[in-house]
Amino acid sequence: MPAQREVWLLTVHGLDEFPEGGPGSALALGTFDGLHLGHQTVIGEAVARARGGLRSVVVTFEPHPLEVLRPSPEPVLLTTLDERLPLLARLGVDLTVVLRFDLAFSQTPAEVWLNEVLGRRFGARAVYAGSSYTFGHRREGTAARVAEWGRARGVEVHLVPAVLVRGEPVSSSRIRSALREGLVDEAAQLLGRDYGVSGQVVPGQGRGRTLGYPTANLHPASPRKILPARGVYATIAAVRGRRYGGATNIGFRPTFGGTQLSVETFLLEFDGDLAGEEMRVEFVGRIRAERAFPTPEALARQIGDDLTRVRELLAGAQPGIIR
Structure with missing residues (x-):
């Protein structure tokens, strides 16, 4: 395998570590376990948009939400956090935010996630997510709700269609x-x-x-x-x-x-x-x-x-x- 260019990725853990000020964010939203072809498409579009003067930001979770909401003796992870971060760096991401997912966090209301986290804390100017993206307490937030919020706030929202392999x-x-x-x-x-x-x-x-x-x-x-x-x-x-x-x-x-x-x-x-x-x-x-x-x-x-x-x-x- 050809030698890979060394790349650097700024990683912060928790909302309080997110740097204040600076340019607005082109956000890629999702758990991103595996960083598969679909994830790479969502993140790639956010990285490309950030070249217009924004900062590309990926939001991911640790532990995986499935491990908290539907615990099972069977492992579920495709990528550990230690594996995920270098992969994100190679995709050209500027900043990764790792949010601790626990039962308390899972009860975050959708409006708080949109207004307080994406809008105020992350300074979202453009948001990219898969078309099946959900968020908030009991998944009350949907991709359509993000789009509606974006129109009201003047934030670009791009819902990226799923990548198909063999028709699925x-x-x-x-x-x-x-x-x-x-x-x-x-x-x-x-x-x-x-x-x-x-x-x-x-x-x-x-x-x-x-x-x-x-x-x-x-x-x-x-x-x-x-x-x-x-x-x-x-x-x-x-x-x-x-x-x-x-x-x-x-x-x-x-x-x-x-x-x-x-x-x-x-x-x-x-x-x-x-x-x-x-x-x-x-x-x-x-x-x-x-x-x-x-x-x-x-x-x-x-x-x-x-x-x-x-x-x-x-x-x-x-x-x-x-x-």
């Missing part, structure tokens, strides 16, 4: 469903990039080494982030400043009677110990579902077949991948 709107929920089914290639089409999981490499049980395929065992940085469905995937592992092709298994090691979910990656053309290193695994394509094998030798033969398929899938990957 791109959405975070669609990406979550794809990942839970192991459809990482579909998720990549909707995100505009491969889906990735970051964390630290931790010591494992050494099962892979005994089979001739030593693995780096990833402890994901956030348990709140979705993992693709159990199975074997062609992946790209970024570690120690290099990017390696790899085969990643997500599952319970059923051949060995495992009971704990693990994320294990065999790196092509790598020999060494990565324990303690930070690593990011990006999912390119699914090879097969996880299953138990009658013997370790049968598993080793299957891994050899899996690696043949992995190399085929990675043949068209970005330049600079070690494979």
